[in-house]
Amino acid sequence: MxxxxxxxxxxxxxxxxxxxxxxxxxxxxxxxxxxxxxxxxxxxxxxxxxxxxxxxxxxxxxxxxxxxxxxxxxxxxxxxxxxxxxxxxxxxxxxxxxxxxxxxxxxxxxxxxxxxxxxxxxxxxxxDKNLVRHNVLLNNNQMTTFDNTKTNIININKNKTKKPRRNGNNKKRARNSNKKQRKAPLALPTEVPGVPVVGENWEWSGCDxxxxxxxxxxxxxxxxxxxxxxxxxxxxxxxxxxxxxxxxxxxxxxxxxxxxxxxxxxxxxxxxxxxxxxxxxxxxxxxxxxxxxxxxxxxxxxxxxxxxxxxxxxxxxxxxxxxxxxxxxPNRLTGSLGVQNRECNITSSGEDGCEILCCNNGYQRSVTFVKSNCKCRFIWCCDVVCNTCLEKREIYTCR
Incomplete structure (x- = not known):
């Protein structure tokens, strides 16, 4: 206190x-x-x-x-x-x-x-009920989809047409071209990153x-x-x-x-x-x-x-x-415990390697024998019987 x-x-x-x-x-x-x-x-x-x-x-x-x-x-x-x-x-x-x-x-x-x-x-x-939850919606040549907890609007560009002149024949051509554009189907992208493939039946559900x-x-x-x-x-x-x-x-x-x-x-x-x-x-x-x-x-x-x-x-x-x-x-003021007796990897050249981890102060080798299961076999029915083997293991620790 x-x-x-x-x-x-x-x-x-x-x-x-x-x-x-x-x-x-x-x-x-x-x-x-x-x-x-x-x-x-x-x-x-x-x-x-x-x-x-x-x-x-x-x-x-x-x-x-x-x-x-x-x-x-x-x-x-x-x-x-x-x-x-x-x-x-x-x-x-x-x-x-x-x-x-x-x-x-x-x-x-x-x-x-x-x-x-x-x-x-x-x-x-x-x-979480605040995430945007909706299926793919098509509205005015736009596709609304869910991407990373927010709504993104992906615009689908249409082919730009030149404005027709206001002459008699050109007006009819303009009306016909506009009708063709309305009837033309939209070319939607097949995939959107992070969401299911467009065109499949899917819905937001489960529990976020x-x-x-x-x-x-x-x-x-x-x-x-x-x-x-x-x-x-x-x-x-x-x-x-x-x-x-x-x-x-x-x-x-x-x-x-x-x-x-x-x-x-x-x-x-x-x-x-x-x-x-x-x-x-x-x-x-x-x-x-x-x-x-x-x-x-x-x-x-x-x-x-x-x-x-x-x-x-x-x-x-x-x-x-x-x-x-x-x-x-070791240093009590900084909270460092030192690296003495820390186990290191003799074959590694990374931070867990003996040269780097031991701060170039050297390391020592010791040999231990570890018990492990070996020569396991299946016996009908329904047992697995294993022998106990001694496995030699080399351990390297920092000095």
Missing amino acids: CNKNIVKSTQKLCVMAEGSNILLDPMQACKKTRKIPNKILDICKQDSRNKTSILKKITKGISLGFRECENQFRHRKWNCTSQRRSMKKILLRDTRETAFVNAITAAGISYTIAKACSMGELVECSC DNVNFGNRKSKDFLDARLRRRSDIKTLVKIHNNNAGRLAVKKSMRLDCKCHGLSGSCTMKTCWMKLPSFTEVAHRLRDRFDGASKVISNNDGTNFMTEGLSIKPPTRQDLVYTDESPDFCR
Whole structure:
């Protein structure tokens, strides 16, 4: 708990620590130690012991984000360890790693709540009803179709004809040509990206994952306290939180199911659904590799890239203000656990290889024997009998 009598510089760091601890202990946001924003208060009013409460889903979403963070960085020097002491130090800083943790946890909350809505696990929401749902419509030489949760109009150009002169014979020719144009059938495109083939019988149905509700609750929980401040670290954190939520929304894809006799596809039912969260995390990891270092602008209300020749970051990019520490050696101040005793791949030349992962400090080889099933055979009826074999395995670890 922060002491009100401490100096301003230390007090600012303490406020940052409290905001970061929400990810390590989501229930802390509901403790009445200070004024709670109304949006968080609405979430905290629900019974936390109820498994269907939004607060429980938020806690589950944060855990999902941390687990996937470990999965994405398991072969790197910084392996996104779940050790509380190390992660707390990472969240106190504003490095590239901090940006990813903030983005992946914000995405985890959105993803978990969106899935819970479509599964009927929350009484506050259901399937997303705001998406445009309609079949292909033809109206005045235009085709209206669904593309990536919004309506796009694809114009079908007609052959332009010259305006006839107002002479007697030319008027008759103009009328005849207009009649022919009205009777001429429209040449429609056969395929539209992201939607079923035009001409097939299909309709919007099923249950869309309610990603809009998930993003809104993620924003209410993580950003409500931050809106009161406008320093560079707050702006960066809000930007990375939004980038994580946007990654969830951008990963939505169309899924269809065929209906018909004898396996035929005479009718399609289509809806928008989320992929596995690993796919969302992989999208954010690509943004991690291309993250931009930013500084505050002159009036302090926004940020800009450190170099004038660097392309400004988009809404989907991750940003940071501090350089990453050295993760090769343990350091309590930065939260680095070092790479000692980390297992590496001797045959790889990538980041999981022994040369890169061990920071050129060398590695050691050990041999172990692992029991595994071998020489399996089928015995009628209905057993599978296997022998137990010892498999030799070489393990390389960093010194």
